[in-house]
Amino acid sequence: MVIEKAFQNLMKKSPFYAYLLLGVVLKEDNNVKTMSIKFTKNGEILFLYNKKINKKPIWFVESLILHELMHIINQHFRIKPKNNREKKIWDLAMDAAINQYIPELDARSVPLNVLIQEGHGVDNEYMFAAPPPFMINKTAEEYFDWMMKEFEKKGDFDIEALPDSLDDHNFESDLPIEMIIEITKDKVGKAFNMFGKELESGLKQNINISLQKSTLDWETLIRRFSNASIKGDKYRTPLRPNRRYDDQPGWKYEYNSKLAVIVDTSASIIEEELNQFLTEIEKIAKYDSKLLLIQVDQAVTMVTEYSSGKWKDLEIYGGGETNLQPAVDLAQSHNVEGIIIFTDGHVDVPVVKRRVLFVLSSKHNPDFIEDAVRIYGRSSIVILK
Known part of the structure; x- marks a missing residue:
């Protein structure tokens, strides 16, 4: 036939x-x-x-x-x-x-x-x-x-x-x-x-683009990066019985997520892409209230804690050449377990010693994808529409 x-x-x-x-x-x-x-x-x-x-x-x-x-x-x-x-x-x-x-x-x-x-x-x-x-x-x-x-x-x-x-x-x-x-x-x-x-x-x-289509929503992605947590403040709660004394409240630890978000603010990033990045960061903040937000062009330009709604007062600093490595090094010095990097990919892939997720804009550099996949695997890339 x-x-x-x-x-x-x-x-x-x-x-x-x-x-x-x-x-x-x-x-x-x-x-x-x-x-x-x-x-x-x-x-x-x-x-x-x-x-x-x-x-x-x-x-x-x-x-x-x-x-x-x-x-x-x-x-x-x-x-x-x-x-x-x-x-x-x-x-x-x-x-x-x-x-x-x-x-x-x-x-x-x-x-x-x-x-x-x-x-x-x-x-x-x-x-x-x-x-x-x-x-x-x-x-x-x-x-x-x-x-x-x-x-x-x-x-x-x-x-x-x-x-x-x-x-x-x-x-x-x-x-x-x-x-x-x-x-x-x-x-x-x-x-x-x-x-x-x-x-x-x-x-x-x-x-390449098809293979990088994310099958996970942001809640699942953030859960993946937030699973590794550190013990924070310790406090008493009647909701947790004391193992030693029945009539006493027990102790409970507050767990703090160790998640850093890096935003590429170099000259190659246009306003549309920055708005897209901030929209997605706001989604992340709804699932993880304690984010370390780092802005970077050729050097770190701003570091702050980010929480939901903070975008209204957030100043953007940058406009120079691009080098993600200083921001990655700073994030790792804070002992974070997960790093999410927003970029257009017109930059060398940084060396990351933590779990990493690269979130690329729709106007991304396809060569960055090939390099990142080769080094960190296909699950390390998400492409925004």
């Missing part, structure tokens, strides 16, 4: 895709449009396909398989549209994010801005969506946000007039979403570590 031949061709062409296709099971299902993905309770990845695609050219079937793999790489199964209107936009946004990395589809694609301007697709059996020429190498989330803004400008635009997606985006699963993320992220991560160097730069950056 053509689909089996297409699988074999792809496995010969690229060790990266070959690794991802190992263990993928093909299953005919004529209820799907062309092809779709299903995750079974045994952790298998099924590619459901309509038998009619065996009558299509080999380049089309190969491209379709790559298209499905890209859905997995980009974790598009995490996207949950609120309604049919949003689903239509999400479908095109996901396809645009993917097709730009598949030459055969990219060459035959219609840019999203043209689709919105004309209000419909081509008359061919299949329509391939592409990014606007001024927005290449972006994510589905970014294309979705851009399309929503464009539709707001147009007011009464008939979204239903837009063409359908190339494939089904149902992403069926017999497993919880957390398990799917763990299975797919592990497989893509291993393939990328072994064979990622052969990929073109835009795709490498796309996969």
Whole structure:
């Protein structure tokens, strides 16, 4: 069959895709449009396909398989549209994010801005969506946000007039979403570590960003860093019985979290990024009331204790070159157990001897990610949208 031949061709062409296709099971299902993905309770990845695609050219079937793999790489199964209107936009946004990395589809694609301007697709059996020429190498989330803004400008635009997606985006699963993320992220991560160097730069950056998508909320992240605590003040409490004397209150220790937050305030950080950083620091403060906040450009510019709501009176100092190491050294001299560093990554990765989490702005330096992952592991990076 053509689909089996297409699988074999792809496995010969690229060790990266070959690794991802190992263990993928093909299953005919004529209820799907062309092809779709299903995750079974045994952790298998099924590619459901309509038998009619065996009558299509080999380049089309190969491209379709790559298209499905890209859905997995980009974790598009995490996207949950609120309604049919949003689903239509999400479908095109996901396809645009993917097709730009598949030459055969990219060459035959219609840019999203043209689709919105004309209000419909081509008359061919299949329509391939592409990014606007001024927005290449972006994510589905970014294309979705851009399309929503464009539709707001147009007011009464008939979204239903837009063409359908190339494939089904149902992403069926017999497993919880957390398990799917763990299975797919592990497989893509291993393939990328072994064979990622052969990929073109835009795709490498796309996969890197996808692998760093946080699956944890801030409460979980902060709990991870706050677990190591030190004993603070000791006080008596009637709520804790005295082990030696029944009629006496017991002693209880107040535990103080040992968490430092470092903010890069160098000249490369724009106001939008600083606002983004402060918003996230405020979230952290709600879970950990005793933060050591350190501002740094090429040297430490300010040190203070931060608590929830303090952003209103917080002065920002900096604007010079960037060197995170002085702030890290200062934090470690305070005997902290965890350090969270907010930066755009246009700086060398510092040497950290404590548990560390780098929180990068959306306008980050991708080279910083590669270096940080190599030194501290993939769990050391979170990228803000």
